[in-house]
Amino acid sequence: MVRCWKHSENRLEEAQCTQSHFPHKAFWVSLSASLLLVVITLGLTGYLGMNVFLQSLQIVRIAAPDQTGALINQSAVVDQQNDLVTFSVTSPANQTSTVLFDIKHQGLICYKPVEQDSCLLRKMEPSDYDNVHSLLHESTHKSHFQLSGNETQRHTEFLGVLAANQVDVSTLEEPLQALCRDRSVHWTKRAKPGKQRLVYFCIDICFPSNICVSVCFYYLPE
Structure with missing residues (x-):
């Protein structure tokens, strides 16, 4: 409260004034408290959102010996929220290729070999869904997961690359776009290679169901 003075018969008398600073102080205190509450809420929301995001992603390592007895070096990032599994497969030459299983968007498998400048697509089959x-x-x-060599089922798949049927990357869903950015994308189909056709690379993938698949690619004649 502010004190005011008035003249009355040659003397000053104290009078009460109606002016007060308290409403202004209350306004600023209330505004500061509101801003602090908003900051805390946003921080808490971001923290919880990040926790949910991290919990939906999990790195899984699957160890299994190959045909020569050496361990296959691979890991998988499992995104349960988006039904995605991304394999990182490292070759004996210490080169890492990527294989993405996308159940949510049309059920596609995308192979990104490190030694090639292209991505290769194929549709998932019932056995692929079971494994993923x-x-x-x-x-x-x-x-x-440590797979037993005696119990592991192994087989080889041959996929022919349809080089003439190039895919526009912009038509793919975001997980595939991000993986194959600045690369050409081609469809593949299952086929048996003839003696005149040369297999130019293979990728070995193992699953917790004790199944290991060696996927080999070659170009189909145009």
């Missing part, structure tokens, strides 16, 4: 689901479901309890 085993990883999506079992990885919630384990982050490392």
Whole structure:
């Protein structure tokens, strides 16, 4: 409260004034408290959102010996929220290729070999869904799988590259766009290579269901 003075018969008398600073102080205190509450809320929301995001992503390592007895060096990032599994497969020459299983968007598999300047697509088949689901479901309890060589089922798949049917990267969903940016993209189809056709690279992938697949690619005649 502010004191005011008035003249009355040659003397000053103290009088009460109605002017007060308290309403202004209350306004600024209230505004500061509101801003602080907003900052805390945004921070808490971001923290919880980041925790949910991190919990949906899990790195899983799967170890299994190859045909020569050496361990296959691979890991998988499992995104249960978006039904995505991204494999990183390292060759004996210490080169890492990427294989993306995208169940959510049309059920596609995208191969990104490190030694090539292209990405290769194919549609998922029932066996692919079974293998990926085993990883999506079992990885919630384990982050490392050691497969037994005696119990592991192994087979080889040959995929022919349809080089003439190039895919526009912009028509693909975001996970595939991000993976294959600045690369050409081609469809593949399952086929048996003839003796005159040369297989130019293979990728070995193992799943927790004790299944290892060697996927080999070659160009189909145009």
